[in-house]
Amino acid sequence: MPHYYALGVNKIPVGVLGASGYAGRELCALIHAHPSLCLAFATANEQRGQTVRVVGRDITFVAVEDAPLGDAELIFSALPHGTSKDWVTRAGHADARVVDLSADLRPGSGCEGVPYGLTELARKRVSEATVVANPGCYPTSILLALAPLIARGSIPPGAAITVNSASGVTGAGRAPNRELLFAEVADDYRAYAAGNGHRHLPEIRATLADWGSDVDVAFTPHLLPVARGILSTIVVPLVAPLQDVLGPWRETYAREPFIEITPEQPTLHDVIHRNVARITAVSLAGMRTPTLVIISAIDNLLKGAAGQAVQNANLMLGLPETAGLPA
Amino acid sequence: MPHYYALGVNKIPVGVLGASGYAGRELCALIHAHPSLCLAFATANEQRGQTVRVVGRDITFVAVEDAPLGDAELIFSALPHGTSKDWVTRAGHADARVVDLSADLRPGSGCEGVPYGLTELARKRVSEATVVANPGCYPTSILLALAPLIARGSIPPGAAITVNSASGVTGAGRAPNRELLFAEVADDYRAYAAGNGHRHLPEIRATLADWGSDVDVAFTPHLLPVARGILSTIVVPLVAPLQDVLGPWRETYAREPFIEITPEQPTLHDVIHRNVARITAVSLAGMRTPTLVIISAIDNLLKGAAGQAVQNANLMLGLPETAGLPA
Amino acid sequence: MPHYYALGVNKIPVGVLGASGYAGRELCALIHAHPSLCLAFATANEQRGQTVRVVGRDITFVAVEDAPLGDAELIFSALPHGTSKDWVTRAGHADARVVDLSADLRPGSGCEGVPYGLTELARKRVSEATVVANPGCYPTSILLALAPLIARGSIPPGAAITVNSASGVTGAGRAPNRELLFAEVADDYRAYAAGNGHRHLPEIRATLADWGSDVDVAFTPHLLPVARGILSTIVVPLVAPLQDVLGPWRETYAREPFIEITPEQPTLHDVIHRNVARITAVSLAGMRTPTLVIISAIDNLLKGAAGQAVQNANLMLGLPETAGLPA
Amino acid sequence: MPHYYALGVNKIPVGVLGASGYAGRELCALIHAHPSLCLAFATANEQRGQTVRVVGRDITFVAVEDAPLGDAELIFSALPHGTSKDWVTRAGHADARVVDLSADLRPGSGCEGVPYGLTELARKRVSEATVVANPGCYPTSILLALAPLIARGSIPPGAAITVNSASGVTGAGRAPNRELLFAEVADDYRAYAAGNGHRHLPEIRATLADWGSDVDVAFTPHLLPVARGILSTIVVPLVAPLQDVLGPWRETYAREPFIEITPEQPTLHDVIHRNVARITAVSLAGMRTPTLVIISAIDNLLKGAAGQAVQNANLMLGLPETAGLPA
Secondary structure, eight states: OOGGGGTOTTOEEEEEESOSSHHHHHHHHHHHHOSSEEEEEEBOSTTTTOEEEETTEEEEOBOGGGOOGGGOSEEEEOOOTTTHHHHHHHHHHTTOEEEEOSSTTSTTSSOOOSOBOOGGGOHHHHHHOSEEEOOOHHHHHHHHHHHHHHHHTOSOTTOEEEEEEEEOGGGGOSSOOGGGBHHHHTTOOEEOSTTTOOTHHHHHHHHHHHTTOOOEEEEEEEEOSSSSOEEEEEEEEOSSOOSSTTHHHHHHTTTOTTEEEOSSOOBHHHHTTSOOEEEEEEEOTTOSSOEEEEEEEEOTTIIIIIHHHHHHHHHHTTOOTTTTOOO | OOGGGGTOTTOEEEEEESOSSHHHHHHHHHHHHOSSEEEEEEBOSTTTTOEEEETTEEEEOBOGGGOOGGGOSEEEEOOOTTTHHHHHHHHHHTTOEEEEOSSTTSTTSSOOOSOBOOGGGOHHHHHHOSEEEOOOHHHHHHHHHHHHHHHTTOSOTTOEEEEEEEEOGGGGOSSOOGGGBHHHHTTOOEEOSTTTTOTHHHHHHHHHHHTTOOOEEEEEEEEOSSSSOEEEEEEEEOSSOOSSTTHHHHHHTTTOTTEEEOSSOOBHHHHTTSOOEEEEEEEOTTOSSOEEEEEEEEOTTIIIIIHHHHHHHHHHTTOOTTTTOOO | OOGGGGTOTTOEEEEEESOSSHHHHHHHHHHHHOSSEEEEEEBOSTTTTOEEEETTEEEEOBOGGGOOGGGOSEEEEOOOTTTHHHHHHHHHHTTOEEEEOSSTTSTTSSOTTSOBOOGGGOHHHHHTOSEEEOOOHHHHHHHHHHHHHHHHTOSOTTOEEEEEEEEOGGGGOSSOOGGGBHHHHTTOOEEOSTTTTOTHHHHHHHHHHHTTOOOEEEEEEEEOSSSSOEEEEEEEEOSSOOSSTTHHHHHHTTTOTTEEEOSSOOBHHHHTTSOOEEEEEEEOTTOSSOEEEEEEEEOTTIIIIIHHHHHHHHHHTTOOTTTTOOO | OOGGGGTOTTOEEEEEESOSSHHHHHHHHHHHHOSSEEEEEEBOSTTTTOEEEETTEEEEOBOGGGOOGGGOSEEEEOOOTTTHHHHHHHHHHTTOEEEEOSSTTSTTSSOTTSOBOOGGGOHHHHHTOSEEEOOOHHHHHHHHHHHHHHHTTOSOTTOEEEEEEEEOGGGGOSSOOGGGBHHHHTTOOEEOSTTTTOTHHHHHHHHHHHTTOOOEEEEEEEEOSSSSOEEEEEEEEOSSOOSSTTHHHHHHTTTOTTEEEOSSOOBHHHHTTSOOEEEEEEEOTTOSSOEEEEEEEEOTTIIIIIHHHHHHHHHHTTOOTTTTOOO
16 A cells, blocks of 8 residues: 555645755645645755644655655655756656756756746646646746737837846745845845846746747846745837737736736735736836836745646646645 | 024034924934034924924924024925925025925926036036925936936937836835835835836936936836835946946046945945945846946935935035035 | 525625724635635725725725624624724624624723633633624733633732733734834834733733632733734743643643644744644743743734634634634 | 054054954944044954955954954954853953953853943943953843842842843844744744743843842843844832832933933834933832833844943043944
8 A cells, every 4th residue: 555545535645855945845835735635755854854843734854865756646846956857857767747846957957848837828738747847936927927928929029128026035045044144134125146147047038939039138136125925027118009008918817817917016915825926017108119017926935936836736637726726 | 693503503504394204304313413514493294392302312393384494594395295395485585595305396397497416416506506406216326327328328319228116115205104004015015106107207307308318218116125225226228338337437436425336236235324325237148239237226315315415405505515424 | 585695605694894904804804715604794984985905805895884784694893992882782783793803892891791702711601692802912812821820720819920912013903103104113123001001901900800810910012023923921920830831731722723832932923824822831940939931922813803703703603613714 | 663553543453353243243333433443353264354344344354363462452352152251361461451242251151250341330340441241232231221220229139020022133143044044033023042041141140149139030032023122121029119210210320321211112213223221111000019110222232232342442441431332
């Protein structure tokens, strides 16, 4: 009798590699609350053997080397970038499907060919995949916002798009780091990786190229004194003014349970603790070229990481896409 | 014997209209710490007659109607926009010079002709003025950052500049407002006045036009969960790449005590409680058109309001420009 | 056919008076997520006629005068103190049961006789009641912590107990109030109502007296720069040292789903967004009289207000006590 | 010609051991702003050789082993507890006076005999000392508040005093520590070291014993989600009610430039960035024994560490006690 029947009647056992970081903990919490998944194992090398309270439940971590990969039907890898790839391979050898939350297999990483799990735009490929590259948090907020314009050819060829994103500190991980101490972050705000140097930009550019777009992207990420949430402010020149400024998004995402199109400005409060992207667009007055500003907000740990990972896992396992996800 | 001799030996009496708001309080604090100024009066209609502790000193507010305008050689008006203009006129009749912190007399307001007190770029006009329009906080952070490029003709004619600014909540004033309650602002971040609808944009555009520039500006202000500070992220296309990316700023502001040009990214921590603008610029990689991102940080209450106001007042009164200002 | 069948099949219609404050909004959110309740109406005088998004759902507020009281089987009143009492009476005339979240009917208010809904300690009375006075947030955190010692006679007669509580700002309500603006609260911490002047102290004292205790209480509430959560630190002299320091709480609350007794120090993070009280106790070293420090943490809006109100409503309506409540 | 003449004309050279922590940085900033002191060296082992911007000035750190102890007339040691003592001895061999900010030489440490630098209460001893043990931040806030009552014999012999203190996170130091990451501290509040286990309690008890008091102290420190500031809430039984509740403090601290006695509740905002203790007291209503609550607020990095250290250094060097200190 397989191990997991002890874990939950009629539940599918899944594992989490790298469970002590912010995304890993969020995954554990989602799995606990999920009607059809149960946690087969959770790894955390530094805390191996320790029992830790994660969102109201006790979890005993094992070292990644000791993870019973074969006990899980699907494995979420929230291991550090660079480390994750090998474990995706090992998980495959153990016949487990994988949702990889690291950057290792994403577009622009050099490891092409793995379906890119921007769920709403890749349902079919994700459903049939054994391995999915779960998108980065910044790319999720930006690409979901841009897709309707790219699809309609609304942006002039070769145009430049300006993206300013601001993220809560959980996006920077949970490793002890002096720069992320409370007294360093509180009351502060800063740009970082300016000059288009952020790890996520190749992912954005490669995906836009996959979509047939040749736009330039000027991307500046910023660090907010909040724990969670990302808000991207995207300025886009248009071929022609839009009659219905929200039309492209309303059409593209008409029946999406996890995408909200609103005339009001989305805020972090609107999206945190929810697996949604909330998007608006406004025409900019007084510009020679018709120009839009698009605002897109997500919870970086849910729609930008663990939530979208579970959304993808649901598809891969034949479960309802919304199962276990807070909308 | 004039009233003010009682106030401070060899000190110049100045008054503050609208002293109970954040900028007004900051003005009172700067005046108290100033070696050559003393406070002749401070008005606050709602708190008239009350003695309030402002940064360690007790101040008794009077109603604006009861302010002894003639007792002051110079008056700072931090009255609400729309209200200030009349009091600037009355102060003039009382032979007081005026630094007006409201938007009433700024470029783009319809009341042109008053010197615009972006101090570093208008020293001579300010020194000779009887009334100065003190710049808005967003325009200060943006225009000081753009001036060196405009002066050099480095931006292609008719090009579009994208400005994303984020401000602490003191920029929104101290009136009781449900949207600014702690529980509404904490853990949140949002864009507002998107679509180029912010009051400060006409000021920016009119000033750029005064400088002979015809660039378009896409401006999106954001509200940060911090008390003070503004950081503007400005993306600018260039006519040609810069050999020395910081050169234009280092040359323009070579001997400026209140402008810091740095290769590091400025942060709010670097500038709060200081009367400085701190600026960097970085070339954006991977763009068809050579493009810079400029980051400019100020304390919205000091260099963006009360500090620059005292800097202007110092010039108008023949005092050293740096007197009483924290750099 | 009664109105509410349109609202939800097999759901019990309930109303919320005073739905635009923090507790009222939390009530609406809990009712929406509740398996057996549906919202018959929600009142908010200032926002009458407006449709407001509350935790992901749209609610149209009505004026309290227009509330169809008779449509609800049970009404939650989150009206301001002093105003609520009359509406409790009117709701009774309309044959609706009432959970009153105001202070109007609590012990010490002068309106005695209404069951006091400290649920775990008053289940039978609450189950049979038509009106319940829902406890204040501070008293909930304090009285649940003290009850096991009072019941055992562990505190010397006439002794003095020292209570220091710290609350997030939502405890102070959502009315626009300059003292609660973000820039006033951030980076600050203060005591208030010192000298035993807080509204909640009579409620605590009257309840202790009802329990037969004659202890003195020195109570100092403090305002924290957080949105939600209360932590009370209670220092209690004992008749004799405890062999098992957590024993009294573990026994009293052995099977309680919403009370957690832990050897670790509870924190606000442990309890926010959950309807629980989390309590520890530690012996104080180096004291002549055996002395305990008890730490008790709750979410002021859930276990301290809306959550406990739904817990009481569940009992009054014959539903499972835990229905619809996040533990 | 001694080294320090190069450092500043007519300035006294001082050194800082352990300059990269929060207290060490604050010391460097105070020394820079001081009219009569200049920085001879600053040590930071991990950052040796690095030039770091500290409050607007560049400082190049050296390893502690390389510090030219003999170049300084006075040395501030902000080294970790346990490490500092040896360096105090070495500094003495180099003929430098020392203000030791560690706990190594404080009352209750086992190393008695060194003057305890609670400046206002130990002026003569400090002035004549070659080594001073600078008080801890919690003890400073608590002992300055208690001293007037102890001196008057106002507290019943053997009585128990309850102290609840809450501190900003800079009190916990600047070492990278997961528990002090922004996302762990924000929106949280917790007690720690409950059960009278905090390092500072022996210091408080030994000092009270030195003052001839035999009171018991129940001390619970708490961690606040703010960068700086300590507020202590102290509940004290009295022998008899006070006619003038603030009288004892007003008399004891009548001419003190750094102690403020106020009828209003002191807040962290009142004291941060200032070298003051701000104290109030209120009679508690409804208690059998006359009881006071005393509230005492300081900036933990100034009056609770670097500020008081400079105050002591000023006395030791024959400078005006207030020199270089923000009141």
